[in-house]
Amino acid sequence: MNLGELLESDVVAAARHLLGWELRFGPLRARIVEAEAYRTPDDPACHAHRGQTPRNATMFGPAGKAYVYFTYGNHWMLNVVAHEPGNAAAVLIRALEPLEGLDEMRGRRLKATRDEDLLSGPGKLCQAFGITGELDGVDLFDGQGLHLVEGAAVTDVLTGSRIGITSGKEWPWRFVDAKAIRWASRPIKDLA
DNA sequence: GTCCGGATTACCT
DNA sequence: GGTAATCCGGACT
Numbered sequence: 001m002n003l004g005e006l007l008e009s010d011v012v013a014a015a016r017h018l019l020g021w022e023l024r025f026g027p028l029r030a031r032i033v034e035a036e037a038y039r040t041p042d043d044p045a046c047h048a049h050r051g052q053t054p055r056n057a058t059m060f061g062p063a064g065k066a067y068v069y070f071t072y073g074n075h076w077m078l079n080v081v082a083h084e085p086g087n088a089a090a091v092l093i094r095a096l097e098p099l100e101g102l103d104e105m106r107g108r109r110l111k112a113t114r115d116e117d118l119l120s121g122p123g124k125l126c127q128a129f130g131i132t133g134e135l136d137g138v139d140l141f142d143g144q145g146l147h148l149v150e151g152a153a154v155t156d157v158l159t160g161s162r163i164g165i166t167s168g169k170e171w172p173w174r175f176v177d178a179k180a181i182r183w184a185s186r187p188i189k190d191l192a
Numbered sequence: 193g194t195c196c197g198g199a200t201t202a203c204c205t
Numbered sequence: 206g207g208t209a210a211t212c213c214g215g216a217c218t
Contacts (some may be wrong), residue, residue: 036199050216070213074200111202123200123201
């Protein structure tokens with residue numbers, strides 16, 4: 001099954017297979033090294049668990065769109081919408097390996113002292129790419145603007161519990177490229 | 193209208 | 206490893 005089919009049917013498998021894909025935005029290019037799955041109706045950590053609101057409406061739409069939201073008063077987060085319209089689910093992009101456009105990323109991430117600090121977190125990568133709520137709902141597979149391009153498949157994947165949530169920790173829906181842990185957002189102590 | 197908490201980050205020890 | 210910062214969305218009175 002290709003990624004498009006996985007996105008429509010199985011957000012957990014889709015999160016796993018999104019590793020290795022490239023995120024592009026103008027001159028910026030970076031490789032997905034960490035992602036997490038969220039879904040309804042059985043996942044209490046999913047924003048859409050308590051139903052549709054204006055904020056999470058994009059997650060209830062068709063797969064393949066960007067769901068971008070604001071949290072903690074400072075940070076934007078980028079997700080890839082999954083499952084069929086009405087069944088809310090999404091893959092949170094948590095970390096990227098920078099490939100091109102490093103200078104532009106550094107220009108937006110003035111607090112980053114090392115290249116490992118550029119994209120190693122969901123809020124950081126949105127800041128480095130200049131992703132804000134204006135991009136909520138854009139098509140990530142149309143080859144223009146902010147979009148995804150298939151890269152070399154990742155074969156060595158670490159799995160663990162999701163970060164920063166209070167319920168739903170028992171599901172190992174966090175995925176990290178084992179050969180790129182240098183770029184991941186957190187240590188991998190519970191990953192196997 | 194008010195209150196609480198958050199899919200985080202940055203900075204300090 | 207711990208915690209302050211920061212402010213919007215959602216739930217509730």
